[in-house]
Amino acid sequence: MGAGASDLVVEEAAVPGLGDMPELCAAEVLLRLGAPDICRLARLNRAFRSAGAADFVWEAKLPENYGYLMGFVDGGEDEQGGQGKRRSAVGKKDVYARLAKAVRFDDGKREFWLEKSTGMVCMALSSKALVITGIDDRRYWVHMPTTESRFHSVAYLQQIWWFEVVGETDFRFPAGTYSLYFRLRLGKPASKHSGGRRGCGTDKSNGSIHGWDRKPVRFQLSTSDGQNAVSQRYLDDEPGSWVLYHAGDFVASEHGRPVRLKFSMAQIDCTHTKGGLCVDSVLVYPKGVHTEEVVVRD
Template identity: 25%
Template sequence: MDISVVLPEECLSKIISLTSPKDACRLSVVSPFFKCAADSDTVWESFLPSDYEGIISNSASSSLFSTCSSKKDLYFHFANKPIFINSANTIFALEKESGKVCCMVGAKAGISVTWGSKSYWTWPSLPESRFPEVAELKPVCWFEVTGKIETKLLSPETTYAAYLVFKFADSRNGFDTRPVELCFHVRGMEEEERSKVFLDAQAGAPNLSQDRGDGWREIEIGEFFKKHGENGGVVYSLFDFDGFSSKHGLIIEGIELRPKSV
């Protein structure tokens, strides 16, 4: 039996909208009828964040309203070509298969230098960075950076992980012989995650950071569960208070929040 005879396209679109972007793409190759239903704006608007129009309006990519001919085109633009929001301080993207929101806050907006003084950090521009400026540590004996990221943009009912995105300058010292301490806290919760890690594992120390394949490395700071209707924030810090060992050459691009892989 031809399913198009007993089930209107609008009804099939509604059913597909209750699945996932990955499922919609699979169903679009079943038949021409399924393709029309699976590619409809009804389906792909359901996969976009509810406030996607405001996100676009708050970006330098407002032309997306006219250049994307369908909601599916808009979805894959977010997935393949992340946009800058909040005065180019934040990168907004969608995870392609799930449609979950990912975001990254640049060092200039996402970290605050407390110990070590701002005079011990420079803010160079690097061609491999997505942000106009990054933070590079000059020679110091101790340092601390802290930051806070709001979570209202993130997808609800989702476990997220926070990652420090960093690299080292050609000239660096002190990070392969002594660990730094990472601290992670979700606002409104009492528990605080702390860990000591080697960022530069050159001397046989365990290397917990991962190569991102984009010229940067990342290390997980902590994870949290974003509940529906919950708009809090995550607070993190990175510090080393050893007053006898000089260190320099750490370059921080920013902090990234993305759905935790299971």
């Protein structure tokens, strides 16, 4: 009886646990997960930790044009350029981690980053990267520093008759469908020196916010390969809240060619003035991915 109990103990001790999982099996599990879950499982045991550092796991999570994207980090835009050797020596996990942080270019007026869970590219263009009618005349527009913008500055419209904001970008987006938004707010933002307090001019009754209920704003989006979107929307959301106004969607092909985007928002009915609007940025997200309230086109 004692020998039988001893045999039972030996058999129980021989049963393998999760920590005995081969590294390749752990890697097969990680290949089916997003980056945040890979990092969580890597803390579980040695097999997942080792697999979670493997280049082939992270390369599968990177967009196919990650070499082109890393060119912006290295200070160039040619993935075949002189920085290639140094880049190839960096582990793919480190490449993913770097691209998941904002990569600034165009003198800091534009940036892109990888959405952590999907590995798809997001982009932001500041108000200073846009062509805004009357922006150089302080009677109409002023650049306001604020903590409410990722670029720490927004363009604030005081009053104007002809309202038009135009922009474009030429970029190699990984294959997929993307949505383009204008990030807007009725009323002044909090300034850098206000301790987070809301700025003045957030109440329609004081006259600072006016003209947006008379005519809708027209949003347009076009691409170099013939895609187009047009929509109209009244800017009638609650003053004091940042809102993403959906201008349209576009599809980036699988051939890796650059996509030239042109986009605009305009309200050019000169029978009345418009004012009290903040223009922060233009955002490009993978379709269905966004972090703020979105206004879709009518």
